[in-house]
Amino acid sequence: MGNFGQLMDGFAVALTAHHVLIMIVGVLLGLVVGVLPGLGAPNGVSLLLPLTFTMDPISAIILLTSMYWGALFGGSTTSILFNIPGEPSSVATTFDGYPMAKQGQAVRALSLAFSSAGIGALTGVIVITLLSGWVAQFAMRFGAAEYFAVYFMAFASFIGMAGGSPFKTLVAMMLGFAAATVGMDTISGESRLTFEFDELIGGISFLIAVIGLFGLGELLLTMEEGLKFEGVKAKLDLRTIFRTVAEVPRYWATLVRSALIGCWMGITPGGPTAASFMSYALGRRFSRRGRHFGKGEPEGIIAPETADHSAGSCALLPMLALGIPGSATSAVMMGGLMIWGLSPGPMLFTTQPDFVWGLIASMYMGNIIAVVLVLATVPLFAYILKAPFTVVGPMITVVCVIGAYTVASHTFDIWLALLFGLAGYVFKKLDYPLAPFVLAMVLGDKAEDAFRQAMLTSDGSPAIFFSNGLVSTMMGLGIFLLLLPAITALAGRIRSGAHKAEAA
Amino acid sequence: MTKHATTALAFCLSFALPAAAFADWQPNRPVEFVAAAGPGGGTDTFARVVQSALSKNELLTTPIIVTNKAGGSGAETFVYAKTSPKDPYKLFFGTQDAYVLPLASKLSYDPSKDLTPIAALVFDPFMLWVNPKSSGIEDVKGFIAKAKENPGKLKVGGAKAKEADETLMTLIEQAAGVDLTYIPFKSGSEAAIQVAGGHIEANVNNPAESVEQWKAGVQKPLCVFEDARLADKTVIADGKSWNDIPTCVEAGLDIKSFAQPRTVWMAANVPPEALAYYTQLLQKAAAAPEFVAYAERGAQIRKVLVGEEFKAFIAQHEASYRDMYKRNGWLRGEK
Numbered sequence: 017m018g019n020f021g022q023l024m025d026g027f028a029v030a031l032t033a034h035h036v037l038i039m040i041v042g043v044l045l046g047l048v049v050g051v052l053p054g055l056g057a058p059n060g061v062s063l064l065l066p067l068t069f070t071m072d073p074i075s076a077i078i079l080l081t082s083m084y085w086g087a088l089f090g091g092s093t094t095s096i097l098f099n100i101p102g103e104p105s106s107v108a109t110t111f112d113g114y115p116m117a118k119q120g121q122a123v124r125a126l127s128l129a130f131s132s133a134g135i136g137a138l139t140g141v142i143v144i145t146l147l148s149g150w151v152a153q154f155a156m157r158f159g160a161a162e163y164f165a166v167y168f169m170a171f172a173s174f175i176g177m178a179g180g181s182p183f184k185t186l187v188a189m190m191l192g193f194a195a196a197t198v199g200m201d202t203i204s205g206e207s208r209l210t211f212e213f214d215e216l217i218g219g220i221s222f223l224i225a226v227i228g229l230f231g232l233g234e235l236l237l238t239m240e241e242g243l244k245f246e247g248v249k250a251k252l253d254l255r256t257i258f259r260t261v262a263e264v265p266r267y268w269a270t271l272v273r274s275a276l277i278g279c280w281m282g283i284t285p286g287g288p289t290a291a292s293f294m295s296y297a298l299g300r301r302f303s304r305r306g307r308h309f310g311k312g313e314p315e316g317i318i319a320p321e322t323a324d325h326s327a328g329s330c331a332l333l334p335m336l337a338l339g340i341p342g343s344a345t346s347a348v349m350m351g352g353l354m355i356w357g358l359s360p361g362p363m364l365f366t367t368q369p370d371f372v373w374g375l376i377a378s379m380y381m382g383n384i385i386a387v388v389l390v391l392a393t394v395p396l397f398a399y400i401l402k403a404p405f406t407v408v409g410p411m412i413t414v415v416c417v418i419g420a421y422t423v424a425s426h427t428f429d430i431w432l433a434l435l436f437g438l439a440g441y442v443f444k445k446l447d448y449p450l451a452p453f454v455l456a457m458v459l460g461d462k463a464e465d466a467f468r469q470a471m472l473t474s475d476g477s478p479a480i481f482f483s484n485g486l487v488s489t490m491m492g493l494g495i496f497l498l499l500l501p502a503i504t505a506l507a508g509r510i511r512s513g514a515h516k517a518e519a520a
Numbered sequence: 521m522t523k524h525a526t527t528a529l530a531f532c533l534s535f536a537l538p539a540a541a542f543a544d545w546q547p548n549r550p551v552e553f554v555a556a557a558g559p560g561g562g563t564d565t566f567a568r569v570v571q572s573a574l575s576k577n578e579l580l581t582t583p584i585i586v587t588n589k590a591g592g593s594g595a596e597t598f599v600y601a602k603t604s605p606k607d608p609y610k611l612f613f614g615t616q617d618a619y620v621l622p623l624a625s626k627l628s629y630d631p632s633k634d635l636t637p638i639a640a641l642v643f644d645p646f647m648l649w650v651n652p653k654s655s656g657i658e659d660v661k662g663f664i665a666k667a668k669e670n671p672g673k674l675k676v677g678g679a680k681a682k683e684a685d686e687t688l689m690t691l692i693e694q695a696a697g698v699d700l701t702y703i704p705f706k707s708g709s710e711a712a713i714q715v716a717g718g719h720i721e722a723n724v725n726n727p728a729e730s731v732e733q734w735k736a737g738v739q740k741p742l743c744v745f746e747d748a749r750l751a752d753k754t755v756i757a758d759g760k761s762w763n764d765i766p767t768c769v770e771a772g773l774d775i776k777s778f779a780q781p782r783t784v785w786m787a788a789n790v791p792p793e794a795l796a797y798y799t800q801l802l803q804k805a806a807a808a809p810e811f812v813a814y815a816e817r818g819a820q821i822r823k824v825l826v827g828e829e830f831k832a833f834i835a836q837h838e839a840s841y842r843d844m845y846k847r848n849g850w851l852r853g854e855k
Contacts, residue, residue: 062559062588065568066584069571069572156713159714159720200592200625201681202680202704202705204682205593205625205680205681205683205686212626214627217592218589218596340713347560348560351561354560361732361733362735362736363736425587469703472703473701
């Protein structure tokens, strides 16, 4: 119960008027950067970093983490309203959030997303509180082979769970892998698929692809369908917010499953983006209403949001305990830590207990503050949808273009985003799924690095993927998930075959 | 009021003393610091520490914006420098990568034409680390013996491919006459954790990236690739300080100094008065308490190089890298 006592000390640090004020400011700033696609949490946090040089470390980290929570929540807003993910990890929220908003239920969709996200985040913090000592030890057991197994599970669950044609899923995923290889290769130090364009040497930013594929692609479709925006009929009823929040506990099975996936992916190197995708895919498979996913199903919003936020919170733990950032934002925060004179690593918990536990305590409060604040903004955001498409359409275009530019201040990226916009339109027209493409783009290069590192370690023997209990279990689960649809189909055929045989 | 007086004074002086006026160039809008590394990386921290030293001590009063251009192992930063010649409001932060990257890869910038060197502010020493528990290696002799017994089986991790870490690893192979397997990771800290977890046997690293693992007893420094031992005598772990770690030559591995300079650059053809201004400014930053604390924390070697001295260092350092790359068959156009 040592952790509990330390947590109470942490609350004593975090619960001052000064720190609560910092949290509110941080969350609000985070909401702003989260809502603007392209700006995103990592950029926002690094913009704010210089301000923290003169603060004491605990206030500084509270400001930065609060901004992170705000940005995570803000990212979901544009996903739901305009089909533009503000953050990479809120891509999966578009799948059901946007259809629901289109049906005139934007308020419900936003409230569902925010409240389940809050539950996810709190679960993550509780996991951190209880397991902080153990997690650092556990994360050390992850070598290259184990890393690859984590990514393999994420891919396998997606191929196995996808609706539609498995071949189209595979094609989309392969294209995603190809896009992920562009740029400098970690293992060989050579540049690949850059065609001697200087602009491509850094690789294709995932955010550019998402802004194009989802934001601009959707815009093209909407235009073709006749410039209509169903959101116009949205009723603004404040009671909907409370009714929706009360509705959330009904989906407890989805909540628990998604929070578990989120914590697992946050602690292991999967990260929030992979967590939200995996949770969505598994949700579709195991929910009773899984067949309706993609048409505005509440569980299709709850699953990715809960996982995204529990992974986001848990990802801070490897950063503090090992100095390995679990997400782009925690990488920026780690840079901050070093500038404030703290060294992240296994000893931080013993040398700086005030800092660590103050931070953990602030995560409880920061997330609660964030949920209350974002729920309060729901009517405001939903109101935007009441504007006619002739106003909203150009606005989305501008936001997309600015967003594409802000990612790295490259004009080239704007053209790239437009190109991805066309690609997104073609994908939708030909009924190729976008999700596997995006997933492969996010995890593709990491999975490739891990695979090749593992192969180097084992001198080329694939036995390394089954060399200990941990990695074998993960690979086994991955293969099972991959084959699950084939197994069920086979079982179904055998059963129907038996029926026919009986009938004959 | 005082500000006006100073401006007026500077204005008068600029007529009286044209030579002194060169030193009076002052930035009047925000300055961009471009770091050739992603957030949290070594070069990023370097740029941000300089930023904090300058703004905290009010050495530079216009705002400083740090941006990251990490693409292509940082080459993106120097390509960006090429596209903004003469701009006195952009400083570029890197390591030896500025002049070493074009040796191996076809890049569109030429370090001697597109960059103006300002200063090297500090040097990061390299160390050889092992996991004493999982590898059973306790010293350099043990390391060499184990590598000789298991040719090609000892795994050494480092950051990225065909850069400082892998170069150093090939130097170890040549000096000790052994065959090692190099495994590249995205960053030095990732490689350090792989050693700490017992997945690979050793890594080469800047001290800062592994010091916490040393304190936790999952990594141990074998030797430092320097001509002299590090100066710091503060006890860190196992009752030892940085000063107690032998140089690699002492320990029986004949590799002399292999330090990594932390460098700052401007674009080509910048106004000479701006260059003079930043040269002075960065020297002040390197002496500020924030920077000194940063250098001490990372067990870095505090040595500032500017002007001709820095240029001579670059020429010599680039030549030695060219030589090592040639030996490894990494030079561009020779593959």
